[in-house]
Amino acid sequence: MPSTDEIRIYPVGGYSEYGRNMTAVEVDDEIVIFDMGIKLDRVMIDEDLVFEDTDLLDLVGIGAIPDDSVLESKRDRVVAIVPSHGHLDHIGALPKLAHRYDCPIICTPYTARLVEAYMAKEKAHMATKDVEIIPLPTGQMRPLTRKLTLELVRMTHSILDSSMPVLHTPYGEVVYGNDFKLDNNPVIGRPPDYARLKEIGAGKGESGRGVAALIAETTRAGEDTKTESESVARAILKDHIMGLENDEDGMIVTTFSSHTERIKSIVEFGQKIGREVILLGRSMENYNLLAEEMGFADFMEDVQVWGRRRSIERALGDVMREGKEKYLICATGHQGEPDALLSRIARDETPFQLSRGDHVIFSSNVIPHPVNVANFHVLTHRLRRHSVRMIKGAHVSGHGAREDHYELLQMLRPEHILPSHGDIKAQAAYIGIAQDFGYAPEDNVHITSNGRAVTLKV
Template structure:
């Protein structure tokens, strides 16, 4: 009996939506040859991660085992699947495999970081395979909300695993490949040990709608609009961007794309041949000279991003264009949970301008790129795996997906980030628990989520900051009184005296009472000054601020 094993280890995306990173390995325990499927990011919010630019998966375990890593395979070009490849290339160094469109996007990211573009290799879809150590990996076309999405067939000596990636069952997706039921039956026919399956829409009870179903409704809306028509969607949803542009063209409007991500996605789609017949566009400079009723803008910022085109227009002007009363703004997108506040803020700003805002509450102008519950059941029946492991979902999604699998008499197994699963034999088992978490891209550096940097930033934002300065002479006697500087705190409190004056008086009294041992010991002195500053601020204004103490001593 072989002592080799087949393992599955999610580092991101299992217990959350976004930041996908999944390891597969085969070999002797601890010495498995590894492949990584997807390496994505998720996005910060001002409440929990203020000032952070991006959130990346913690790849510490994988970096320690980089000599065992054969390759990285990217299923599609959404940021939560490809966004971290350039950030981590130096730490991993493995070749990256993707289909043409995804490879184009990945190379652009690598180029921005000065990494060799040749590290990203373009592969053809099924029936071609890429060999990576003990694995043979094939890309299986599947429909999603971005061109050339693929599931993966991962063959190992222990059997076949199918990793669906993000998917929906759309036989008419407008741009990209339709769902091919016969192809999926073919790859499933030899028998599938494990299906690692998208769980995003497991709670949606109705069968998913085709991307092609939104076109006629969007055309009606555009045709009936009088002023300028502006719309936003996910820049990566090339099919939707094309649908919007065609609706504008049929209504006799000139089309202008605004936002770097929007232009990049269309350029990559044209360069790789996945997009043909896109309507002619005009530049923002030329758009300024076109009558409002003859102009359509397709802009970035469907999720309320502060620096995107939608937010800039809501703030007043973007690239010389201003919205006015009688214009229409369409959100042809679903608001991702957590982004509601930013989107609603923009909607209200437009409303104050007199702009008519249309969202997807009617269900007419957007369809999801993920499989709904009936579609997941259809995939289960099509593949008929020995084991089903949900991925790409919050814990509640994964748990519900396991229940759904078991109701269909499948062996469902719940695995979250850091849980290494042994897929060998007839039953999955937890082999080990790996410490996982998040890494923050903070400016130009990466910091650990547990390093305390963002925690301190939040505490300062909530409680304000006091800096206390003290000078002592060579005999450890104070030279003058301490002085304070405050930030983010009210200037006066209950006593109606300036807060700084109150703090400096209380701190001066503390120094006058302090004994020689305290004055000679920086740690004890700092602790005492900090305590007094917090207590006094709490009494005056009801806040316990973060306190920085600077002690300067005169040289002997």
């Protein structure tokens, strides 16, 4: 195929909606796919989700995974699938869809291990062919074809080893900005690689032409602030865990299982007040033991972790026998999910007996889906009946707000922008930011929806 000086973007999932992220980028006759995520009505993005038993077409039908039929006639042109980070709304559909493409999955090493685990679960349920998973550390270049090179730029978000993938093409770089915040003081790892982003923006990428297109998340684009650093969440937790009069009471903290930075803070402040910390829940175990194994989480050394229901019951029995005041329990269930541990504790279904004065700290926000809101309401109502002391919202977001977006645009100066990962309101808010830089809707900032490809003249 002759050179065209065109880049075609296929928004497959995650446009004008939240969840099931998937975008394909076509350059001449080659395609790279970014993300293959899930969206379920009960999207507990970071929690235990079992959907292996559900058929692919059924999942597409209910809108749980991306409808990739737009790529039907082009599957053999896909040269790589690149998940940006390990959240399920970015990797959760890989076990269902990746085998339909004859190419490897390339992502950061921690993400690769999470992907491997999901793929293995699927394989145990149905015959699916092996897909090669290639770990690519941030800061390294990997040629995909003669024309295309992939680079994963170090980024901060709310899960370890997040990246901002950059595809170097002959017509300029394509930057995939889903999901990110610009955290200058992360609790684990280093701030984003600003120097490299600026280089790429200044035309020092492989193409020498600068950024042709930025695909940008818009989750919090409408909020006039810069998202606080994870070190702010750490300070909030320090204040709550160490500042409360709590020598004799039980203490439960609940948060996103995959948020290892957050769990580090919970563990360290729990230990500082002389309590033994126990992480409870299958997903707590999965994410954080892997983090420890890969050298991200030394703090796990003196922490008990239990994932199986019976082990959890036994651990909670021990806590009751030895004295609640000796322990800090970090549990799943911050969205009020009925099956998660915190809801089971609130319903008195475990050996742990809540009593007046026990603390329950929510290091999370409620994801504003009606199901979550209802579940959360039920949970807090039940907790109140036990007269516990509750702290909600000890949390900062993993998604950049207006000022994060502003800074990214200033560094990258893309020729075209595609706002994604947000509803139409969030996409519109993003346009407002882009307009400050002189971008104009239809001209070089493109609002699109799932299945509606955009051809960029670059």
